[in-house]
Amino acid sequence: xxxxxxxxxxxxxxxxxxxxxxxxxxxxxxxxxxxxxxxxxxxxxxxxxxxxxxxxxxxxxxxxxxxxxxxxxxxxxxxxxxxxxxxxxxxxxxxxxxxxxxxxxxxxxxxxxxxxxxxxxxxxxxxxxxxxxxxxxxxxxxxxxxxxxxxxxxxxxxxxxxxxxxxxxxxxxxxxxxxxxxxxxxxxxxxxxxxxxxxxxxxxxxxxxxxxxxxxxxxxxxxxxxxxxxxxxxxxxxxxxxxxxxxxxxxxxxxxxxxxxxxxxxxxxxxxxxxxxxxxxxxxxxxxxxxxxxxxxxxxxxxxxxxxxxxxxxxxxxxxxxxxx
Amino acid sequence: xxxxxxxxxxxxxxxxxxxxxxxxxxxxxxxxxxxxxxxxxxxxxxxxxxxxxxxxxxxxxxxxxxxxxxxxxxxxxxxxxxxxxxxxxxxxxxxxxxxxxxxxxxxxxxxxxxxxxxxxxxxxxxxxxxxxxxxxxxxxxxxxxxxxxxxxxxxxxxxxxxxxxxxxxxxxxxxxxxxxxxxxxxxxxxxxxxxxxxxxxxxxxxxxxxxxxxxxxxxxxxxxxxxxxxxxxxxxxxxxxxxxxxxxxxxxxxxxxxxxxxxxxxxxxxxxxxxxxxxxxxxxxxxxxxxxxxxxxxxxxxxxxxxxxxxxxxxxxxxx
Numbered sequence: 001x002x003x004x005x006x007x008x009x010x011x012x013x014x015x016x017x018x019x020x021x022x023x024x025x026x027x028x029x030x031x032x033x034x035x036x037x038x039x040x041x042x043x044x045x046x047x048x049x050x051x052x053x054x055x056x057x058x059x060x061x062x063x064x065x066x067x068x069x070x071x072x073x074x075x076x077x078x079x080x081x082x083x084x085x086x087x088x089x090x091x092x093x094x095x096x097x098x099x100x101x102x103x104x105x106x107x108x109x110x111x112x113x114x115x116x117x118x119x120x121x122x123x124x125x126x127x128x129x130x131x132x133x134x135x136x137x138x139x140x141x142x143x144x145x146x147x148x149x150x151x152x153x154x155x156x157x158x159x160x161x162x163x164x165x166x167x168x169x170x171x172x173x174x175x176x177x178x179x180x181x182x183x184x185x186x187x188x189x190x191x192x193x194x195x196x197x198x199x200x201x202x203x204x205x206x207x208x209x210x211x212x213x214x215x216x217x218x219x220x221x222x223x224x225x226x227x228x229x230x231x232x233x234x235x236x237x238x239x240x241x242x243x244x245x246x247x248x249x250x251x252x253x254x255x256x257x258x259x260x261x262x263x264x265x266x267x268x269x270x271x272x273x274x275x276x277x278x279x280x281x282x283x284x285x286x287x288x289x290x291x292x293x294x295x296x297x298x299x300x301x302x303x304x305x306x307x308x309x310x311x312x313x314x315x316x317x318x319x320x321x322x323x324x325x
Numbered sequence: 326x327x328x329x330x331x332x333x334x335x336x337x338x339x340x341x342x343x344x345x346x347x348x349x350x351x352x353x354x355x356x357x358x359x360x361x362x363x364x365x366x367x368x369x370x371x372x373x374x375x376x377x378x379x380x381x382x383x384x385x386x387x388x389x390x391x392x393x394x395x396x397x398x399x400x401x402x403x404x405x406x407x408x409x410x411x412x413x414x415x416x417x418x419x420x421x422x423x424x425x426x427x428x429x430x431x432x433x434x435x436x437x438x439x440x441x442x443x444x445x446x447x448x449x450x451x452x453x454x455x456x457x458x459x460x461x462x463x464x465x466x467x468x469x470x471x472x473x474x475x476x477x478x479x480x481x482x483x484x485x486x487x488x489x490x491x492x493x494x495x496x497x498x499x500x501x502x503x504x505x506x507x508x509x510x511x512x513x514x515x516x517x518x519x520x521x522x523x524x525x526x527x528x529x530x531x532x533x534x535x536x537x538x539x540x541x542x543x544x545x546x547x548x549x550x551x552x553x554x555x556x557x558x559x560x561x562x563x564x565x566x567x568x569x570x571x572x573x574x575x576x577x578x579x580x581x582x583x584x585x586x587x588x589x590x591x592x593x594x595x596x597x598x599x600x601x602x603x604x605x606x607x608x609x610x611x612x613x614x615x616x617x618x619x620x621x622x623x624x625x626x627x628x629x630x631x632x633x634x635x636x637x638x639x640x641x642x643x644x645x
Contacts, residue, residue, distance in 0.1 A: 133589045312455075
């Protein structure tokens with residue numbers, strides 16, 4: 001019992017300091033969130049208003065879910081550039097399938113998740129059987145599936161029934177999106193930290209050979225991680241579609257960069273073997289608050305790009321300088 | 326024994342390159358069968374008119390990937406240079422050279438920032454260049470206020486587009502000269518060796534006395550300058566700046582470099598293979614344009630072909 005509560009693979013003493021270091025890194029990211037909140041509250045009266053906070057939360061649930069998918073693959077030592085294409089494909093598919101008849105809603109949801117799983121499976125096969133680097137394999141599948149999305153719908157069009165999109169993004173007095181986020185966070189946290197699969201992901205990311213020789217199936221772990229990423233991206237796409245209320249073949253483009261950024265700012269190493277579910281949440285909040293604040297202050301979106309880049313470098317520099325000690 | 330080893334080592338290095346060039350030739354022949362006239366003088370010349378930009382950008386990408394990094398700011402550097410040049414030159418002959426020099430200075434600064442992030446702050450190259458790229462994109466939009474204006478000067482246009490020696494345009498000529506230089510640089514200079522050493526194992530490169538920070542900085546500065554140059558020459562080709570310029574160049578350049586046999590993790594490969602990779606990308610692009618393919622079809626075909634070629638490239642490594 002005792003054993004399962006601590007990170008494994010390392011001797012006990014080493015273990016504790018490692019655990020402490022990981023926690024302190026995550027705490028640092030949260031400290032950064034608090035600083036951001038204080039800065040935001042001081043610079044705009046409109047920030048700490050219920051309506052704005054609701055907005056902040058329900059506009060970032062999609063990014064949070066994509067980030068969780070990306071988390072699995074990055075912890076594994078890979079990277080998934082195809083999440084954006086998954087989001088686009090699922091978006092245009094569901095918008096095409098959904099009519100006013102509620103029976104089609106479930107069908108579209110299932111179809112979307114299946115799409116995500118299939119794309120994840122293809123990525124996994126290319127990496128495992130095709131012996132490709134994850135970045136290259138997903139680069140290629142991203143090109144293909146953006147093409148597929150454009151084939152299904154060449155210009156932004158279509159719309160969702162308003163009661164459906166309202167329920168998902170604003171239902172039960174705005175508790176539905178929060179519930180979605182909480183449930184998915186719990187599931188992902190449990191998968192990563194309390195299951196064999198999660199541990200295999202960490203082990204393969206830390207040292208593939210060592211993982212293989214300690215009896216972990218590297219092939220299976222990689223396939224499952226890519227499929228999880230695809231499925232989570234698809235679930236995110238369902239939320240994003242409800243939020244956007246319409247179809248757009250390019251809707252997923254920005255999520256590739258943002259999901260990688262949030263996972264890394266959340267304390268993960270691109271080399272694999274190290275990541276944090278709780279850190280991801282903080283990172284999504286940081287990015288969300290920055291965007292929200294810039295919008296509130298009426299700053300041109302052109303500055304937003306510049307500031308995003310600069311803040312990203314700053315955050316990474318801080319976390320890099322800490323982890324070197 | 327040693328002789329055999331070195332010979333098989335040489336074979337190991339040459340064989341993949343031969344394969345890539347064979348792939349390019351086969352692809353060109355297939356293209357000619359699908360669309361007779363593909364290998365006609367006119368079409369080959371028009372491919373050469375466009376190949377230089379991706380080719381020059383790929384010089385930087387190859388060097389960066391050889392050190393084990395990746396440059397995602399490349400596309401935004403090209404866009405920045407293209408939009409800035411159009412607006413600054415605005416048709417005036419006198420502005421051409423100062424604009425060019427100014428862009429080079431900006432490129433050096435961007436390269437220094439990338440290098441500093443990757444070497445001193447130890448930020449993964451992918452994330453670091455993504456961040457500088459995003460910032461550059463914002464600066465570009467701020468500079469042109471969302472709508473690029475201005476146009477190239479006559480001399481820039483005629484330099485890039487004029488036919489030299491009866492078969493090659495100025496842009497491609499610049500590319501060929503730079504290609505020769507970078508191949509010599511990679512194979513016959515200490516700097517070239519350092520790039521491979523750093524990409525193979527940074528620690529051991531450091532202990533064997535290689536100037537590791539210098540190598541990183543130089544590589545990122547060269548990459549930025551090459552991207553800036555590509556954007557500047559591109560202006561001569563298109564005459565005015567567009568926000569859509571080079572939007573696919575990050576992906577295209579990575580694909581070309583990897584198809585050309587350079588290991589995405591760094592340490593092995595080189596620009597000779599990349600040239601064939603660039604050729605392959607351009608052949609696919611040109612064929613699809615000739616066939617009037619829709620955008621979605623282009624992307625699907627391109628992606629599938631990249632996968633097939635990579636399975637050939639990487640699948641071979643599997644068996645060894």
